[in-house]
Amino acid sequence: MRFPRRQFLQLAAGAAALPAVSRVAWAQTYPTRPVRLVVVAAPGTAPDILARLMGQWLSGRIGRQFVIDNRSGAGGNIGTEAVVKAAPDGYTLLLVSTSSAINATLFDKLNFNFIRDIAPVAGIMRQPLIMLVNPSFPAKTVPEFIAYAKANPGRINMASAGNGTSPHMAGELFKMMAGVDMVHVPYRGGVSALPDLLGGRMQMMFGSMAALIEYIRAGKLRALAVTTSKRLEVLPDIPTVGEFVPGYEATGFFGVGAPKNTPTAVIEKLNKELNAGLADPTIKARLADLDGTELPGSPAEFGKLIAAETEKWAKVVKFSGAKVD
DSSP: OOOOHHHHHHHHHHHHHHHHHHHHHHHHHOOSSOEEEEESSOTTSHHHHHHHHHHHHHHHHHSSOEEEEEOOOGGGHHHHHHHHTSOSSSSEEEEEEHHHHHHHHHOSOOSSOHHHHEEEEEEEEEEOEEEEEOTTSSOOSHHHHHHHHHHSTTOOEEEESSTTSHHHHHHHHHHHHHTOOOEEEEOSSHHHHHHHHHTTSSOEEEEEHHHHHHHHHTTSSEEEEESSSSOOTTSTTSOBGGGTSTTOOOOEEEEEEEETTOOHHHHHHHHHHHHHHHTSHHHHHHHHHTTOEEOOOOHHHHHHHHHHHHHHHHHHHHHHTOOOO
């Protein structure tokens, strides 16, 4: 049996459209079961709290439970690899963070390429750091700090939350851009470093505002600057590092990713609902409690941010010589 050419082309076009139609229809019913959101941090930490906040929002909006799966270890690579290897069906997601961008260069041997293997879904928030010194330290401003550091190379101990963490990299970026030499002393988390900073055994640290702001207000620590591009509303009198070191900016970011080849319609659906959450006053207030600001946008925009951050921190990791096996 032979078909007229026009009829054949119509049938072929219809057949080609079937997979696309079925994908869209499938995405419209997604999800039909609970969704797993992998968090590469321990329960009770800021990333975990953020994931549970947004997971609860998605559960309410979409009508299916978003289950938080905490998989810490190896700097976050264990949890990330689990998502990379998961089926690209929208039922396994990853809470993406700055560590995802840093780890691409920090670790010599990874079983994945983050930019290639994780599809960006949506940004959630940006989070600032604060440049702090012990009150006994002679510098009261960033210019005074830089002058002291250059006059005393290698004599300032810089505590951090750990090798390759965002606070460590913020300090290394400062060293690189300000041209100063400080000794990096890694701890197992910012809280572990705090007693030595308060006691004067460590002279300075880049740290989380949420964990340290009360010490600043009590006069137990001195804030020299914030790492954001603009001053913070909560600390309007504290300048930015960039006011004295042009171009300096070091903020953490969080968002959601999925295994590569996850259907575009599913990613767009999740992006839409997450952006709706970022516009909600209650979610905005909760993010502010975490010292974060909303990071709305399309999957493509979040992808550009990840790529830019990966390139930026690669330069800093190479400058610092930091490595984690």
